[in-house]
Amino acid sequence: MSELRPAGWLWGLVPLTFIAALVLIGFAPQIEADLQRRTDGALKQADLGWVSATFKGRDVTLRGEAMGADARDAALDVVGRIWGVREIEDQITLLESASPYTWWANRKEGRIRIKGYVPDGRDRHTILGIVKALMPELVIDDRMKRAGGAPPREMWVGSISFALNLLAQLKEGTASLTDSKLSLTGEASSVEAYDVLRNRLKTQLPAGLELDQVEVTPPVAKPFSWVALFEAGSLTLSGSVPSEDARLEIEKNAKEMFGTATVVDRMKLAAGAPEKWTQVVTTALTQLSRLQSGKAELNDTTLAFEGSAPNEETANDVANKVRLGLPAVYKSTEDVGYKTRPVLPKTKRGLKLDEEQQEQRANGAGGGSKKPDQDAAAPI
Numbered sequence: 472m473s474e475l476r477p478a479g480w481l482w483g484l485v486p487l488t489f490i491a492a493l494v495l496i497g498f499a500p501q502i503e504a505d506l507q508r509r510t511d512g513a514l515k516q517a518d519l520g521w522v523s524a525t526f527k528g529r530d531v532t533l534r535g536e537a538m539g540a541d542a543r544d545a546a547l548d549v550v551g552r553i554w555g556v557r558e559i560e561d562q563i564t565l566l567e568s569a570s571p572y573t574w575w576a577n578r579k580e581g582r583i584r585i586k587g588y589v590p591d592g593r594d595r596h597t598i599l600g601i602v603k604a605l606m607p608e609l610v611i612d613d614r615m616k617r618a619g620g621a622p623p624r625e626m627w628v629g630s631i632s633f634a635l636n637l638l639a640q641l642k643e644g645t646a647s648l649t650d651s652k653l654s655l656t657g658e659a660s661s662v663e664a665y666d667v668l669r670n671r672l673k674t675q676l677p678a679g680l681e682l683d684q685v686e687v688t689p690p691v692a693k694p695f696s697w698v699a700l701f702e703a704g705s706l707t708l709s710g711s712v713p714s715e716d717a718r719l720e721i722e723k724n725a726k727e728m729f730g731t732a733t734v735v736d737r738m739k740l741a742a743g744a745p746e747k748w749t750q751v752v753t754t755a756l757t758q759l760s761r762l763q764s765g766k767a768e769l770n771d772t773t774l775a776f777e778g779s780a781p782n783e784e785t786a787n788d789v790a791n792k793v794r795l796g797l798p799a800v801y802k803s804t805e806d807v808g809y810k811t812r813p814v815l816p817k818t819k820r821g822l823k824l825d826e827e828q829q830e831q832r833a834n835g836a837g838g839g840s841k842k843p844d845q846d847a848a849a850p851i
Contacts, residue, residue, distance in 0.1 A: 499528060502529065503527075506555050510526070510553055510556070513550070513552075513553055517545065519545060520592075520593060521537070528557075529556060529558075530556075530559075530560070531550060531559055531560070533547070533561055533563055534562045534563065536566045537563050538566050538620075539619055543561075566619040569618040569620045571649050572588055572620050572621050572627075572650050573588060573647070573649050574586075574587035574631060575587045575646075576646050576647070578638055580643075581609060583606060583610070585615055587615060587647075589616070590617065590624065590627075591617060594628060595613070601631070601632050601635050605635055605636060622679075626680070629677045630677055633677050633680065634653055637668055638657075640667055640668040641657040641658060641664075644656055652682070652683040653680055654685065655687060656684070656685075656686045657688075658688050658742075659688070659690050662689065665687070665690065665740060672685065689742050690741060690742065691743040692742070695745065696711055697711055697712070697752060698766070698769075700766050701729070701764055706734050708722075708734070708737060711738065711739055713744035713748060717744075717749055720749065721749070721752060728756055745772050745801075747800075748769075751797055751798065751801055754792075754793065754796040754797065755793065757796075758776070765779065773803070776793045780809040783809050
């Protein structure tokens with residue numbers, strides 16, 4: 472029986488160990504690349520794209536700014552469950568939470584400046600994408616900072632999108648969010664934009680969002696024009712009106728003055744009305760209601776008034792009261808006519824019958840009896 476020699480075995484293991492080490496060294500880059508690929512995919516799928524994973528062999532170092540301890544723990548759990556990962560070095564830092572959580576965007580002179588807090592890079596990218604889509608002509612000045620403490624993501628991003636949609640309707644202005652409260656100030660870019668903005672604020676406010684301060688003015692109308700057209704039993708009001716209160720007052724007065732006439736309101740809100748504008752409109756409507764038909768057109772401080780009165784006395788009185796009822800800074804032109812009642816020709820019961828009878832009598836007296844004309848009307 473042969474004698475066992477352990478020392479010989481050890482010398483035999485040396486080359487085998489060397490060969491195994493060479494094999495492992497050759498496969499190490501492939502193993503590391505595979506772990507990196509699977510880890511990055513798992514983090515992205517878990518909505519943890521803010522985490523950066525760096526491998527050295529099978530060991531990984533995690534870096535990034537977590538919005539809270541729960542987010543950090545979630546990242547560690549996802550990476551820890553990946554097959555092949557040996558050790559995890561946690562270098563994740565926690566973001567400070569902001570309270571209140573504020574966000575602000577100002578549009579002015581071809582530029583939009585954005586400040587305040589944003590949860591992460593993904594949300595920053597989303598916000599900048601919305602700005603570029605809605606206001607591509609503007610230069611973007613991004614000054615947002617990452618911070619924790621934001622409202623629920625879906626609600627917060629939806630509120631930002633809604634605020635930017637409103638800001639796109641302004642010539643200049645500011646939209647801001649404080650937690651879940653929205654403020655908006657500025658001047659609308661057009662009458663149509665102002666109508667869109669008012670409608671969205673009334674009917675499209677996202678769930679969970681509250682209105683705080685809204686001070687948006689309509690655009691300035693140049694000239695500030697207003698028209699009242701009265702014809703065929705209908706009064707149509709169009710042009711600009713300076714406020715909702717003025718609109719309601721005009722409509723109320725019109726319905727009282729014009730009785731059964733249909734009042735059609737096509738007025739649009741606008742800024743730039745001259746002083747005592749409502750007084751002039753009231754004077755115009757008062758006198759227009761006395762006519763059978765007519766039109767009052769007010770451009771800034773010039774009133775053109777025309778129409779048809781039932782008689783001469785009314786026509787003259789309406790024209791005088793329009794001219795004398797305006798404030799000193801206003802001027803007017805009046806063209807008020809009237810229709811005279813046509814003089815109907817007298818029937819056979821009147822002048823024409825008398826003339827025929829006189830002619831018949833004259834003929835009978837001068838030439839003896841004369842048979843009456845068979846076509847002549849019998850005397851009454």
